[in-house]
Amino acid sequence: MRRWLRSWLFAGSLRRFLLLWLLGGLALVLLLATALLAGWQQRALAQAQDQQLAAALGTLAAQVQQAGTPLPTAPPEPGVPSYRISAMSGDWLVGDATLVPCPWRSALVPGGAAEFYIGERQGRLMRVAAAVRLRPGDSGAQPVLLQTAAPWVERLPGPAALWASGLAPLYAAAAALALLITSGVVLAMRWLGRVQQALDAPAEHLARYDGPRELQPVVERVQQFYAQQHHWVDEQRRFLADASHQLRTPMAVLRTQLQSAIAGDTPPAEVLPQMLHTVDRATGLVNQLLSLTKLEQLKRRGELKTIDVRAVALEAVLELSPLIAAKRIDFALDEAPLWAPADPTMLGELVRNLLANAIHHAPPGGRVGIVLREGAQQLELIVWDEGPGIADALRPRLFHPFAASQGGVGLGLSICRQIAESMGASAELYNRTAHGEVIGVDAVVAWGQGP
Structure with a gap:
């Protein structure tokens, strides 16, 4: 996987690499900023919800602890959709019967601070505040379990809230920056195209090069290599033309000597030494041509x-x-x-x-x-x-x-x-x-x- 990712990122198009790297980095920063803002809003909403549930629980406790008053039959506060009053056995007294009683109610101390936990109501997660309070009665004060609850999902910020809280200008700035990055990469690739033009026409003078300065040494090296190769090819072309001419001469002489010997115009004792001299001359030329081949190998080896x-x-x-x-x-x-x-x-x-x-x-x-x-x-x-x-x-x-x-x-x-x-x-x-x-x-x- 890692090898495939490296080959996908770093192989192929420089344009793709730059766009992925820069725009990917911008997207990562944008996601991080969104996550931080969402986390900050979620924390604020959670604190506000817990404070609201605690306040509603306090109001409910004040009503329960008043002697001679009936148990409340309406939510203690408009923002708290659900509440429940139960006996310590868990039996429902008043309120929302579908709200599950606190599972660890026996551990709650009468008059103690409210305990917050995640409960359930009709299969829906609820944020619940629970406390035990004493209710006066004819036979003395009896502990009762008080619960106030609100949907847990309300603790999460919605897209509209996030957008209104500062994401709109952030995403607008990111879009402008993405456009700027894309245009910069496009312009840079067009600028690099000058290098391609210079490499496609290596015979052009370097003074006409107007590409990136960092790549100028590459263009210079290519032009030097082109000039060297062009010069070498010209020299070899001239050399081969001269060599073929020089070889053609002794071969023509040798042919004439052979024809003369075959026709009997010249005695063998006279023509054979001449032919030997011609062969020696051609052999010397071939040997020196081989020496030039060895010389080229020496130049390329450079050791x-x-x-x-x-x-x-x-x-x-x-x-x-x-x-x-x-x-x-x-x-x-x-x-x-x-x-x-x-x-x-x-x-x-x-x-x-x-x-x-x-x-x-x-x-x-x-x-x-x-x-x-x-x-x-x-x-x-x-x-x-x-x-x-x-x-x-x-x-x-x-x-x-x-x-x-x-x-x-x-x-x-x-x-x-x-x-x-x-x-x-x-x-x-x-x-x-x-x-x-x-x-x-x-x-x-x-x-x-x-x-």
Whole structure:
């Protein structure tokens, strides 16, 4: 029952909840005020009735106690409809014979105070005042039982009496307040409708929002989420268009090479290495697309732990060691330990991309290396080579998707920067110079440590 009541009150319409809560509270206060007023009136009526019965009993006793006078045959007071005089045995003498004699008359003391109780008359509840008085007679004073009675229901205030005693203005004020509450809730719900309008059109500028100030942060969050999702969808749409174009090119080349080999226009010994190169190019593009998928998972997870960067770098070096050996490159890895917040899988992908790029651009027999260092303001992972450097015209777009300098598919550096940013780091490329000449390139991944 309690669970059903909670679900009925708090689930569904806010309008219903507010109306039930406010109007229900008003109704409860109104009922409480009515009950208090009814109780106060009932108490006043009860006291007045008891006083009237006691006064009538006193008048009746005065008549009974007068020597030589007959017993009264009429009610002692006009407001007392019923009275009875009985012998102590309960036998009726005069008055209303249908009024039941007092059941505990033997306990009443002659001349004592009146006793009040609930009696009965023809199946109807009566408020009865009873007393024992001595009646003079020829054989001496004899005790008699005197009773005065009035309907018990007269002690309860009727609706007309309650309404006249103050309920009319109270209920009028409650009706006005209920109308005010209802109109307030309706206006509030219309005001909340501004929030719905803002949420239905999240592209609208926040300055146009005129709903409740308390809900403005919700609208701001929704608009920010909408902008982020819209930007992300646009980026993915552009990326997929570029990726499909890039994949279409090697597939078209591979098809041409296959047709040439089938037709016998090109000897197999010449066309097969070309086809292998085309497959490698397409495979590299697919692998980097998979890396982007992993990167999106990392961004959504948002959980980074402090890891050993040197161990990740060493693993990447071992994986690419065949490429290093194939070009007879002199490789150097800094021995200094470095710990930074990162994801080990994606950091490994970043190092492999930067290292593969350095190996690709380094001359045969040249030098490539990785330096790990910790400064006062930041942590740095540097992959350096002795390549030809970066042209100034190419530098601004190197980190854009599908922008490549020489060879490659143009995704590696874009992925590197995205991985770095997802880990709270930056990725940049710098020409290394000596005596005014470019002698290589430094790829720098830096984690800021604050001031």
